[in-house]
Amino acid sequence: KQEVTQIPAALSVPEGENLVLNCSFTDSAIYNLQWFRQDPGKGLTSLLLIQSSQREQTSGRLNASLDKSSGRSTLYIAASQPGDSATYLCAVRGGADGLTFGKGTHLIIQP
Amino acid sequence: EAGVAQSPRYKIIEKRQSVAFWCNPISGHATLYWYQQILGQGPKLLIQFQNNGVVDDSQLPKDRFSAERLKGVDSTLKIQPAKLEDSAVYLCASSLGQGVYEQYFGPGTRLTVT
Numbered sequence: 001k002q003e004v005t006q007i008p009a010a011l012s013v014p015e016g017e018n019l020v021l022n023c024s025f026t027d028s029a030i031y032n033l034q035w036f037r038q039d040p041g042k043g044l045t046s047l048l049l050i051q052s053s054q055r056e057q058t059s060g061r062l063n064a065s066l067d068k069s070s071g072r073s074t075l076y077i078a079a080s081q082p083g084d085s086a087t088y089l090c091a092v093r094g095g096a097d098g099l100t101f102g103k104g105t106h107l108i109i110q111p
Numbered sequence: 112e113a114g115v116a117q118s119p120r121y122k123i124i125e126k127r128q129s130v131a132f133w134c135n136p137i138s139g140h141a142t143l144y145w146y147q148q149i150l151g152q153g154p155k156l157l158i159q160f161q162n163n164g165v166v167d168d169s170q171l172p173k174d175r176f177s178a179e180r181l182k183g184v185d186s187t188l189k190i191q192p193a194k195l196e197d198s199a200v201y202l203c204a205s206s207l208g209q210g211v212y213e214q215y216f217g218p219g220t221r222l223t224v225t
Contacts, residue, residue: 004153031210031211032211032213034213034214036216041221042218042219043202043216043217043218043219044154044202044204044216045216046213046214046215046216049213051211089153089154091153091154093210093214098144098146098156098159098167098204098214099144099146099154099156099214100156101153101154101155102153103151103152103153104153
């Protein structure tokens with residue numbers, strides 16, 4: 001059974017810092033990996049989708065990498081801003097199943 | 112392009128009552144999912160539909176939860192009778208198909224069972 005772990009569970013940094021969120025998964029037989037953002041009381045916003053054949057994806061200040069063989073992904077956020085404060089969720093998709101999510105990293109960017 | 116729509120956004124019920132949630136996926140999306148997100152946890156898949164057929168409902172508590180997707184478009188998720196531990200956000204998502212396709216999520220329905 002696939003398990004997804006996200007480290008750290010919570011992170012608080014001053015505005016302007018570059019930061020890295022980590023995600024690991026136990027079964028490397030995946031179709032893809034998605035990073036989501038969730039604001040309090042809101043649904044999920046997809047940030048980046050990495051197919052299993054890809055190594056990384058970039059969108060603006062966000063860069064996500066995937067090392068399928070080692071079961072790891074990182075989300076890099078450059079020049080963090082207070083508006084980046086949210087919970088970040090990593091999810092993997094294998095076979096015909098839906099997504100398996102981690103518990104998320106709660107990020108606070110201090111002005 | 113309109114996103115995934117869900118209603119209601121909030122619902123408060125007493126235990127042992129019944130409740131139903133509605134989801135309208137993105138037009139043309141064949142695959143529809145219902146997830147349950149308990150506070151402090153990541154979402155957990157309850158059921159997956161491909162058109163109007165069930166692909167996976169292994170984590171759906173079938174003694175109290177039911178879901179249907181008539182005509183392969185809208186879907187409803189029902190809980191009867193509700194328990195305190197059903198308090199959660201219920202998220203609906205859709206994708207063009209299974210496998211490599213990206214999933215798009217609705218805003219969710221926050222259920223509180225008292």
